[in-house]
Amino acid sequence: MTWPTRPRRTDRGAVTAELALTLPILVAVTIGLVWLLAVGAAQVRVVDAARETARAVARGDSTAEAVARGQQVAPPGSTVTVSRQDGRVVAVASGRVDGPGGLFGFLPGVEVRAEAVTLDEDEVGQ
Numbered sequence: 001m002t003w004p005t006r007p008r009r010t011d012r013g014a015v016t017a018e019l020a021l022t023l024p025i026l027v028a029v030t031i032g033l034v035w036l037l038a039v040g041a042a043q044v045r046v047v048d049a050a051r052e053t054a055r056a057v058a059r060g061d062s063t064a065e066a067v068a069r070g071q072q073v074a075p076p077g078s079t080v081t082v083s084r085q086d087g088r089v090v091a092v093a094s095g096r097v098d099g100p101g102g103l104f105g106f107l108p109g110v111e112v113r114a115e116a117v118t119l120d121e122d123e124v125g126q
Contacts, residue, residue, distance in 0.1 A: 028104075031100050031104060032100070032104065034100070035097075035099065035100040035104065035107075038097055039097050039110050039112065042075045042095060042097045042110075042112045043112045043114070045073060045074055045075050045078075045095075046074055046075065046078060046093040046094060046095055046112045046113060046114040047093075047114040047116075048073050048074075049070040049071070049073040049074035049078065049080055049091075049093040049114070050070065050080070050091045050092060050093040050114040050115055050116035051091070051114075051116040052066075052069055052070050052073050053066045053067060053069065053070030053080050053082055053091035053093065053116070054066075054082070054089045054090065054091035054116040054117065054118045055116075055118060056069055056070075057082050057084075057089045057091065057120075058089045058118045058119060058120050058121050059121060060121065063082050066082060066091075067080045067081070067082060070091065070093055074093050074095055075095045075097070075112075076095075077095060077096065078093055078094060078095030078096075079093070079094055079095070080092070080093045084120060087119060087120050088117050088118065088119060088120060089117070089118050089119075089120050090115065090116070090117050091115070091116045091117075092113070092114070092115045092116075093113070093114050093115075093116075094111065094112065094113040094114075095111075095112050095113075096109045096110070096111055096112070097109055097110045097112060
């Protein structure tokens, strides 16, 4: 008596199936990392904008010129404000980095903010 033979199983197509399952995950992780880099770059830009604005006002530049210079450095759509208190110049820059959209559309945007404080040179010279 002969036993019926089963067809042999092969692993053909297994790599393709595994790639099809993991590729979207790798793409999503890559998009997330790029977005995090964009947030980090925006944070650096608002820090530079606040510092540049505070330094310019402390040197004696007009507030409008200093704010305009800070907005050039800051990410698009950011706000830069300046105040003087107790012989110090305080500049605050803030902006928003929107989520990457697509699969990550559910993520809220990130608010980046920086504050720079420097001595007012007009006050120091007196």
